[in-house]
Amino acid sequence: MRTFFDICFTSLQRVGEAIDFLVGVCREIVKGRIRIKEVVKQSYEQGLQSVIIIALTSFASGAVLALQGDVVLSRLGAKEYIAQLVALSLLREMSPVFTAIIFSAKAGARITAELGTMNVNDQILATRTLGVDPIEYLVVPRVIACFLVLPVLTIISEIVGILGGYFVGVYQSNIPGIFYINQTIHAIHYVDFFSGFLKVFFFAVLIGWICCYRGFMTKGGSLGVGKYTTEAVAYSIIFIIVSNTVLTKIILTLWG
Amino acid sequence: MIRVVHLFKTLQEQLILDDINLEVPQGELLVILGESGAGKSVLLKHLIGLFKPDSGEVEINSQDITKLSEAELLKVRKKMGYLFQEGALYDFMNVFENLAFPLEEHTTFDDQTIAEKVQEALKTVDLAGVEGKYPSELSGGMRKRVALARALIMDAKILLCDEPTSGLDPIRSRDISDLIRSVSKRYNCTTVITSHDIDNSFRIADRLALLRSGQIIAIGTPAELKSSDNSFIREFFQS
Ligand SMILES: Nc1ncnc2c1ncn2[C@@H]1O[C@H](COP(=O)(O)OP(=O)(O)OP(=O)(O)O)[C@@H](O)[C@H]1O
Numbered sequence: 001m002r003t004f005f006d007i008c009f010t011s012l013q014r015v016g017e018a019i020d021f022l023v024g025v026c027r028e029i030v031k032g033r034i035r036i037k038e039v040v041k042q043s044y045e046q047g048l049q050s051v052i053i054i055a056l057t058s059f060a061s062g063a064v065l066a067l068q069g070d071v072v073l074s075r076l077g078a079k080e081y082i083a084q085l086v087a088l089s090l091l092r093e094m095s096p097v098f099t100a101i102i103f104s105a106k107a108g109a110r111i112t113a114e115l116g117t118m119n120v121n122d123q124i125l126a127t128r129t130l131g132v133d134p135i136e137y138l139v140v141p142r143v144i145a146c147f148l149v150l151p152v153l154t155i156i157s158e159i160v161g162i163l164g165g166y167f168v169g170v171y172q173s174n175i176p177g178i179f180y181i182n183q184t185i186h187a188i189h190y191v192d193f194f195s196g197f198l199k200v201f202f203f204a205v206l207i208g209w210i211c212c213y214r215g216f217m218t219k220g221g222s223l224g225v226g227k228y229t230t231e232a233v234a235y236s237i238i239f240i241i242v243s244n245t246v247l248t249k250i251i252l253t254l255w256g
Numbered sequence: 257m258i259r260v261v262h263l264f265k266t267l268q269e270q271l272i273l274d275d276i277n278l279e280v281p282q283g284e285l286l287v288i289l290g291e292s293g294a295g296k297s298v299l300l301k302h303l304i305g306l307f308k309p310d311s312g313e314v315e316i317n318s319q320d321i322t323k324l325s326e327a328e329l330l331k332v333r334k335k336m337g338y339l340f341q342e343g344a345l346y347d348f349m350n351v352f353e354n355l356a357f358p359l360e361e362h363t364t365f366d367d368q369t370i371a372e373k374v375q376e377a378l379k380t381v382d383l384a385g386v387e388g389k390y391p392s393e394l395s396g397g398m399r400k401r402v403a404l405a406r407a408l409i410m411d412a413k414i415l416l417c418d419e420p421t422s423g424l425d426p427i428r429s430r431d432i433s434d435l436i437r438s439v440s441k442r443y444n445c446t447t448v449i450t451s452h453d454i455d456n457s458f459r460i461a462d463r464l465a466l467l468r469s470g471q472i473i474a475i476g477t478p479a480e481l482k483s484s485d486n487s488f489i490r491e492f493f494q495s
């Protein structure tokens with residue numbers, strides 16, 4: 001029993017520390033201590049690193065949605081709705097969640113590994129001895145970059161995904177191109193776009209928070225960097241998927 | 257001036273610092289000697305506020321820094337230089353950027369002045385010409401010297417060096433020890449060095465302190481310690 005309570009207690013303590021960390025980051029942002037140059041640099045690196053893989057997977061996802069849609073909708077005699085199926089699936093769920101997951105595996109892992117390595121080499125302590133706040137210098141720009149880059153990547157993913165669906169729709173299901181595009185444009189309502197898009201901002205903060213925090217906690221040399229990095233990615237993905245369900249329920253309840 | 261009063265610190269339920277009392281006047285060079293794990297690094301980190309003690313005071317120029325918030329500590333640290341055991345240079349910056357960083361953060365110097373200061377600091381540590389190299393392209397000794405230059409570049413009046421000679425060959429150890437002494441004396445820095453390099457410590461120290469199991473068991477000038485008849489001290493200095 002004692003150990004059970006111990007585990008609960010230490011977990012709670014850790015969550016408390018993690019929240020403390022996030023509060024510290026938010027405080028710096030609110031105070032306006034934002035290094036624009038660093039934000040640009042981090043955004044550029046994070047975006048560049050993830051954009052190709054996200055485009056590739058999105059194209060494939062859009063295509064596979066159209067392939068399955070072709071089969072299923074043909075059965076119902078509604079083949080002309082492939083465009084709607086692809087666009088709505090991508091915008092409402094798949095692009096935001098997939099992009100966030102891939103982003104956490106690429107940019108998130110990079111953040112934890114970078115900060116973790118700096119931590120085990122005393123570079124974060126050194127920052128403090130130089131009279132510079134490591135949260136402000138190292139963490140805030142990375143979190144803000146996540147917040148800026150992930151939405152952009154999501155939109156890229158949506159566009160490329162629709163393109164993937166278009167190719168299958170036109171060349172496999174023989175839907176006229178103009179018709180496919182028209183269907184897509186008419187299918188998308190504000191609510192479809194924003195009900196997916198809003199979630200991305202939450203995921204962005206989640207990834208930035210978890211990955212920076214794990215980086216700051218890293219100890220135990222190069223082994224530690226590996227361990228904390230994989231853990232950070234695992235936590236990010238778990239929290240993205242679980243929180244997505246809750247967020248979706250909330251958004252659907254409030255908005256339909 | 258540095259003053260430490262009744263300093264206690266427990267880490268992971270282990271008493272690491274056990275009632276440390278210490279006074280280092282302005283301009284003095286003190287070497288803290290002790291075996292591995294004696295608590296030297298922990299003590300040094302208390303002097304710049306990287307650790308908060310369980311109880312006790314650490315006064316830097318008559319200001320008790322244990323009561324300060326991190327934001328206030330950041331200001332105090334601008335006047336201090338800290339040399340990490342492994343250097344702790346930013347590995348994503350080259351040597352020039354590493355040295356320019358504190359100046360860009362805390363001064364309003366223009367690029368020209370910063371470049372001159374960096375050159376001057378590199379010349380002090382006898383490393384002119386490596387500005388463009390990254391820390392990973394330097395030898396351990398060079399990294400340490402660059403780190404020393406970074407610790408000094410803000411004209412620190414207090415210099416703390418954690419094992420400046422560990423992992424270096426005897427000649428480099430002697431050079432960097434002499435270098436620290438000469439800059440310390442030239443700029444009248446209060447300097448605290450931790451080390452287990454006995455020969456060099458005796459050569460450069462104004463005073464030496466011997467740390468064992470978190471306590472200072474002896475303190476005095478090199479001559480005083482050499483003539484001590486405490487058996488542990490004799491054993492330690494003979495090895
Ligand atoms: N961050 C920390 N958390 C927990 N324990 C620590 C921490 N830092 C140091 N210790 C413990 O404090 C004790 C003293 O460590 P310290 O690093 O001060 O030794 P040292 O005298 O500097 O040794 P060395 O000469 O090997 O550098 C060790 O037992 C170490 O395990």
Ligand SMILES: [Mg+2]
Nearest residue numbers: 296297341419
């Ligand atoms: Mg040490």
